[in-house]
Amino acid sequence: MSGTRRSPQQDRSRETVDRILVAAEHEIGERGVVGASTTRIAARAGLSVGALYRFFEDKAAIVDALASRYLEAVAPAYTEVVSEIASLSDLEAVLGELLSRAAALQEQHPGYYRLTEELAPDRGDSPAHAVREHLVDLFADALRGTGVQQPPGDLRRVVELCIETVRHTLAQRPPGHEDREASLREVELMLRSYLDARLR
Incomplete structure (x- = not known):
């Protein structure tokens, strides 16, 4: 039987x-979750508001879809790099690449990063919460695979702090900011020192 088209x-x-x-x-x-409207989103997409509502019942549904869209992009991007981590030395080797991918994903998903500033991922009702939990699980599992002996709760806390440090830095140094690249290099140095102190 032929596949469904x-x-x-x-x-x-x-x-x-x-x-x-x-x-x-x-x-x-550009405007944030509060400042954006379905009318402006529809106009930007070249649609009537009525056409937009055929697919999304309100702005909240659009925001939820943005978070899902980001997760679809971020999961394979990070999984590819994390799969190379077999030891803490491997983590140090790929840390710069992880930061570069985070920066590139922000450029591709500016709306998602803006919504995380208004609807913090640590809130259970935030559309970004599921994304943050997925990333914490991904990195915590990778670190456990290196033989790290941290208690599960402590390890998750370490990962959460690293993720939030990167996310907040990118939000405060968006694409085009004159201090963006220098700030990311500083964050890489910070994370190297922090992870070395907490995991070795």
């Missing part, structure tokens, strides 16, 4: 959803 209508719907989410990334990235 998507209809042209399904393809058009997917393209429309993608247009809405790309527009939302930029609108929320």
Whole structure:
């Protein structure tokens, strides 16, 4: 039996959803969650508000979709690097690459990073909470694989602090900021020292 093919209508719907989410990334990235509106997002996507509401019932649904979209991008990006970590020395070797990928993901998903400043990921009701938990699990599992003997709660705390340090630095030094690259280098030095002190 041949595989099921998507209809042209399904393809058009997917393209429309993608247009809405790309527009939302930029609108929320510029104005924040509170300042953005479905009217402006629709206009930016080249749609009527009514057309937007065919796919998303309100702004909250769009924000949730942005978080899901970010997770779809971030999971493989980090998993590829984390899979190379077999020892703490490996972690030190790939730390710069992890920071570079985080910076690139922020450039591609400005709306997600802006929403994390307004709806902190540590809040259970934040759309970013599931993303943060996934990343904590990913990195904590990788560190446990190196033989780190930290109690689970302590290890998660270490990972959470590292993730939040990077996220907040990127939010405060967005793309185009004159101090962005220098700040990321400083963060890399900080994390190297912190991880060495806490995990060895």
